[in-house]
Amino acid sequence: xxxxxxxxxxxxxxxxxxxxxxxxxxxxxxxxxxxxxxxxxxxxxxxxxxxxxxxxxxxxxxxxxxxxxxxxxxxxxxxxxxxxxxxxxxxxxxxxxxxxxxxxxxxxxxxxxxxxxxxxxxxxxxxxxxxxxxxxxxxxxxxxxxxxxxxxxxxxxxxxxxxxxxxxxxxxxxxxxxxxxxxxxxxxxxxxxxxxxxxxxxxxxxxxxxxxxxxxxxxxxxxxxxxxxxxxxxxxxxxxxxxxxxxxxxxxxxxxxxxxxxxxxxxxxxxxxxxxxxxxxxxxxxxxxxxxxxxxxxxxxxxxxxxxxxxxxxxxxxxxxxxxxxxxxxxxxxxxxxxxxxxxxxxxxxxxxxxxxxxxxx
Ligand SMILES: *Cc1c(COP(=O)(O)O)cnc(C)c1O
Numbered sequence: 001x002x003x004x005x006x007x008x009x010x011x012x013x014x015x016x017x018x019x020x021x022x023x024x025x026x027x028x029x030x031x032x033x034x035x036x037x038x039x040x041x042x043x044x045x046x047x048x049x050x051x052x053x054x055x056x057x058x059x060x061x062x063x064x065x066x067x068x069x070x071x072x073x074x075x076x077x078x079x080x081x082x083x084x085x086x087x088x089x090x091x092x093x094x095x096x097x098x099x100x101x102x103x104x105x106x107x108x109x110x111x112x113x114x115x116x117x118x119x120x121x122x123x124x125x126x127x128x129x130x131x132x133x134x135x136x137x138x139x140x141x142x143x144x145x146x147x148x149x150x151x152x153x154x155x156x157x158x159x160x161x162x163x164x165x166x167x168x169x170x171x172x173x174x175x176x177x178x179x180x181x182x183x184x185x186x187x188x189x190x191x192x193x194x195x196x197x198x199x200x201x202x203x204x205x206x207x208x209x210x211x212x213x214x215x216x217x218x219x220x221x222x223x224x225x226x227x228x229x230x231x232x233x234x235x236x237x238x239x240x241x242x243x244x245x246x247x248x249x250x251x252x253x254x255x256x257x258x259x260x261x262x263x264x265x266x267x268x269x270x271x272x273x274x275x276x277x278x279x280x281x282x283x284x285x286x287x288x289x290x291x292x293x294x295x296x297x298x299x300x301x302x303x304x305x306x307x308x309x310x311x312x313x314x315x316x317x318x319x320x321x322x323x324x325x326x327x328x329x330x331x332x333x334x335x336x337x338x339x340x341x342x343x344x345x346x347x348x349x350x351x352x353x354x355x356x357x358x359x360x361x362x
Contacts, residue, residue, distance in 0.1 A: 004343035007321030008151055008296055009174065010194040012338040017248045035244045040237050048240075049233065052247030059253055062206060063183050069205040069228045070243050075103075075173040075192035077223065078203060079110035082169055082188065085215040085225045087115055087142060096120050096137055096144040098161065101153035102327060107145060107171060114216070115142070143167045143187060149175035151195070152325035154298025154332065155291040160185050167211065175295050176204065177253060177337060179263040187211050193242060195295070196336050198249050202242035253337065262337055269335045269344045270294035276348040282355035300330035306358055307331070313354060319347050 005012040028035050031044065038045050053068045062068065073081070087093055094116045097108045111117050120136045137144065144163045149156040151174040160168065160182070167187025176191035188207045194200035205225065212229050221227045227235050256262055274292060277283045277299045285292065285299040301307050307330065314322050324330035333347060 001318045002342075002346075003318045003320060004339065004346060005320055006333040006335075006339070006343075006347070008195070008325070008332060008334045009192070010200050011196070011334055011336040013198070013245075014249065014252045014338040017245070017252050017338075020248055021245060036241045038240065040234065040240050045240055048244050048247055049238070052243055052250055055247065055250035055254060056204070059177070059250060059259055060181055060206075061183075065209045066183060066206050067209065067212065067229050069207065069225060070233050070238055070246075071203040071205050071223070071228060072201055072239055073223070074194075074201060074203055075171055075190060076106065076110075078171070078190040078205070079107045080113070081215075081219075081223050081225075082143075082145070082190070083111050083114035084219045084223070085213070086169075086188075086211060088214055088216040090142060092140065092142040094118060094138055094141050096141045096163075096166070098144070098146045100147055100157070101150035101155060102325065103150055103152065103171060103173070104145070104147040107147065111145070120144075137161065137163060137166070139164060139166065141166050143169045145169045145171070147171045149173075149293055149295050151293075151296050151334075152328055152332075154285075154287050154293050154296050156293035156295065158290065167208070174334075175293075177259070177262065178266050178295060180259050193246055195334075198246035199239075199242040202239045202246055204246075256337075265341070266294045266335065266337070269339065269341055270297060272341070272344050272348060273297045273333060273335070276351055280351070280355050282359060283351065295335060297333045297335060298324060298328070298330060299333075300324075303358075309358075310354055314347075314350055317346075317350055319343075319350055322347075 025034055056068060095111060096118050097104060097111060098120045099105060099108060108117055108119060118138050144166050146157065146168060148170050156175060168185050169188045170186060172189050173192040174195040177196045188211055190203060190205045193202035193204065197204065207225055212226050214226060215224045222236050253262060274285065274297065277285045282302060283299050284302055287298060301310055311323055322331050322333055324332040335344065
């Protein structure tokens with residue numbers, strides 16, 4: 001049976017990438033050893049890491065004044081590492097955080113340990129960050145933090161706030177590599193790998209040169225952006241195998257036609273599914289149309305009591321990991337880059353069949 005994994009993270013990986021990794025598992029490139037066994041200081045591994053960085057740079061057109069860091073600890077570690085690294089030796093200890101849901105709230109909790117946080121409410125059924133909240137942004141903030149896609153809530157910003165000279169810092173964990181990035185807006189972007197990139201733990205940080213500075217004194221050296229940048233990721237053993245896997249995914253993204261092709265596909269997939277929800281009285285999507293995520297499509301059954309049955313039957317048909325976030329309930333279909341259109345078509349067909357079968361006839 002064909003399995004389609006709609007899990008929100010760790011998410012689906014491209015089968016081609018897993019197959020290549022399988023082939024190279026025991027002996028990478030005729031070396032007789034696995035990547036996992038290879039010294040991180042070797043020329044071979046350095047080449048793998050450099051190539052991965054270059055491919056990512058090409059894909060997203062990362063400007064020269066941004067460095068790519070391969071870090072550890074997931075996006076949750078960045079919730080602390082961003083303030084620890086950016087707020088030292090400055091009088092500017094106030095920061096703006098746009099609260100758009102589950103993950104931005106978590107980031108705010110951590111940031112409050114290091115700084116004075118001005119919470120900007122970013123959502124109220126509108127996508128209008130620019131006008132509605134313009135007065136609540138602090139023009140003298142050290143930075144402004146945004147979560148571009150709220151994985152648990154099923155919402156995504158399709159426009160960015162105007163923060164002027166205040167650098168925008170983004171948690172892009174769940175929509176990284178799904179659309180182009182306008183780097184002129186950002187000072188720092190981070191993303192945990194397990195949604196659209198590769199194995200969990202690996203964390204990508206794209207940081208503008210001028211923001212690489214001495215962190216606060218209690219920061220572990222392994223978590224200092226400056227140390228990681230200055231040592232080219234060799235301060236301690238990097239996530240060698242995860243970096244290799246991410247590199248394979250970057251090459252796969254290039255083969256897919258790059259970010260514009262990926263974005264197009266992502267639009268088609270999500271539109272197809274939102275349409276299936278809209279066209280039925282059986283399902284409903286509570287997210288306002290202009291905030292709906294292309295990555296995590298959240299919806300519910302109008303008759304909530306059928307949700308468990310829906311999930312069980314979907315699973316029996318190979319449509320797995322469709323349960324909504326534990327704090328939210330309902331259904332969540334994550335449509336990361338590796339999800340083919342066929343998976344979305346299969347889900348839409350299942351939804352229609354299920355609705356027919358369980359529709360209350362009046
Ligand atoms: C998954 C996720 C996180 C948490 O990532 P970890 O690797 O578990 O720390 C943070 N932010 C967003 C937007 C996410 O989707």
